[in-house]
Amino acid sequence: MPAVDIAIDVGGTKTLVSAFDEKEVEPYSSEEFPTRPAEGIDSFFERLSNICLRMKGSRNINRWGLCTAGAVSPEKGKLIWSPNLGWKDVELFKRASSFLGTEGVIENDCNAAAFGEWEFRKDIESLIYVTVSTGIGMGMVVRGKILRGASNAAGEIGHTIVKADGPLCTCGRRGCLQAISGGRGLEIRAHDSLGIEIGTKEITDRAELNEPVFKEMITEASETLGRFLCNLIDSLDPSVLVIGGSLGKNRYYFDRILKTIEENYYRVPGKKVKIELSSIEPNPNILGILSLSRKTHKD
Ligand SMILES: [Zn+2]
Incomplete structure (x- = not known):
């Protein structure tokens, strides 16, 4: 059987x-x-x-x-x-x-996804996976090992404060990365400033159609996230940075993040980080956790 x-x-x-x-x-x-x-x-x-x-x-x-x-x-x-x-x-x-x-x-789901993405690439030293959808999270794998932190709380980049007195976050603090660059943050800000209920997809679509108010929101969101990711690259020097999540994989949004990263990251001779969209369909979390279970419990 x-x-x-x-x-x-x-x-x-x-x-x-x-x-x-x-x-x-x-x-x-x-x-x-x-x-x-x-x-x-x-x-x-x-x-x-x-x-x-x-x-x-x-x-x-x-x-x-x-x-x-x-x-x-x-x-x-x-x-x-x-x-x-x-x-x-x-x-x-x-x-x-x-x-x-x-x-x-x-x-943790981002750790599992990072492991899945790492497993799918050959001969790399380290990989950071960043998911951008409703919120923003991260996982990191170095030489096959997941970095979890002392309290299993590493990678909570969505709640790092990137703007003093910025918009209120669902965690109760102000100026968190995901309150500015995450899907729910964008929806809340559209609601608060325009008084309308609008989904993340429509916000990015209307920005792409050059509607000024939405374009401004997406520009701020993508530039803030792009600068944050530069800092991440400069702090941790990964071989590959993979971006996933429904908003992160939105081509219009991703292209803007990429532009900010490429214009701003610190160039050290020989340093060449690869920035890629998540290649595992439909869900790197599932394949990552499958891979981990197979690695942990071998036949
Ligand atoms: Zn927060």
Whole structure:
């Protein structure tokens, strides 16, 4: 009987579950369902277990991996805190292993994505993955090792303050990177200054059509993010910087970020960072966590 590997990406809005035949990187089946974190952890895990068990059918689960936004401690098997989900101190590993078995891993979603992107490239020293969608996050892999930080909170670049007295962030502070350059930040600012409900996609579309107010917002957002990424490149000197997320992969937005980086980063002889769009479709989180589970639990 063939066995199956399961990869799970728990997002604030949706959860994606993919099932893979052993050694394959194309899932034979994927399903998405609303996370609805406010309904509670028990309800979420009950729905997740039903879907996983249906997807595996009569096969055995060989390995599994689960990633999510927030501070995750793979060592303790816990989600320490996730403001996106509103969950704190959750025994993630224990809960998932009760129906998936013990050959599993848990990880922060950006760390998993960084690992996935690193695995897909050959012979590089280090890689930074930055996701830009509703919020902004980062993961870094150096020589195959994920940098998690002393408190499993490395990479929270969305909440680094880049502008004194800048716009209010969802974290309660002012001038955070994601309040200026992230999707939700842009939507909030459009609402506050124009009194309209407008999505991130429409904001970038209307900027591209040269509507001054939106163009100005996108210029400020992309230049702020571009300068921040220059600082990241100059501080950490990665081989590759990968940009993902729905807003980061928007060509109009990405081109502006790239221009700011190329005009501003500190040139040291021999330094040549590659800046690339995420190449893993549809989701580097899923392939990254799959890869991590296979690395951790070898046959
Ligand atoms: Zn913040």
